[in-house]
Amino acid sequence: MTEYCVKAQNVQKAFGANKVLTDVSFDVASGSVTTIIGPSGSGKTTLLRALNALDVPDAGVIQVGEIEIDFSEPVAKDTLRRYRAQSGFVFQGHNLFPHKTVLENVTEGPVVAQKKPRAQAETEAVQLLEKVGLADKKDQYPFQLSGGQQQRVGIARALALRPKVVLFDEPTSALDPELVGEVLSVIRDLAVEGWTLVIVTHEIQFARQVSDQVLFTDRGVILEKGPPAEVLEHPTQDRTRQFLDRILNPL
Structure with a gap:
């Protein structure tokens, strides 16, 4: 029976009139690597920050480690503190x-x-x-x-x-190209050691190599999720194919 470290159900988040996440649901198995890919502005970073409540969701239920919160209801500060303690966050900058x-x-x-x-x-x-x-x-x-x-x-x-899970927000996007490899190497080692990782990344080949699960997001919705061989090599959605073609075959 699969043990899950993260469970997200119908997560929603808006900033004013801008709805960034719409009913997002997915699970992360313990000891697995999930990568989140998608175009700029698709809600990837907001989704990651919601998992740590750096951006507190407006609604939805998220369980991280041993703590589950229904964000459609008021959350006590102590509960939020214990929830945040379940994950570690690696920032882009x-x-x-x-x-x-x-x-x-x-x-x-x-x-x-x-x-x-x-x-x-x-x-x-x-x-x-x-x-x-x-x-x-x-x-x-x-x-x-x-x-x-x-x-x-x-x-x-x-x-x-x-932490129960380590969250990476585009960990190589602020780096010079020659420095990217040293950071990705560390993350690969953590994956081999069995850490549970959720990684927002634009490094598609890296996602293909390390992921157990790939999520493709667009306009605040997860359009596809599954093993990298399915999502990256045999996507079912036109939007996913367009994105991957643009990333993998730039002009």
Whole structure:
């Protein structure tokens, strides 16, 4: 029997008159990789942020890890806090604290939010920095790192919270092309290790290689979902075919 880490049912989100998500539903199996693809403005990032309640949905039911919330009803702050703690978020633009060292960035969440002893948090942080290949940079500041290195610190920071699922918002879109590979390599390693990952990406070949499930979104709706061989190679929707043809066969 499949165990699910994320379940989303009829999720809706609007910003004013702009309806960004319309009755979005999908599940993410524990230990699997789900990638979300689609054109700009299709609701990909809003969907990801809804899973962490960075953008609180207007309606719908989402379960992440052990916490389920019906967003059509008022949500208590403590419930929202416990819900957010189920996931780690890797931002497109790194979002590191510029005045803190690499080590301090990674330990901030465990020490402040989870009240973990600093010595324990630092030991675990160094192990995570080793995982992303940056243990030798632990005493440096973000401005001393390349964009790819900063993003890898962002990944280590998300993992430090030991979340049920790690959410990636286009983790390579802000990077120079030569730095993309080092970040994708780290994500591939996490997939092999069995972390549950949900990734918004425009890297179609990467999605083909690492995904267990691909979601194609357009205008706030999931038009297709399934294994990468189905969605990316044999799409059933004209809109999906048009998008993939434009991405894979640019002029």
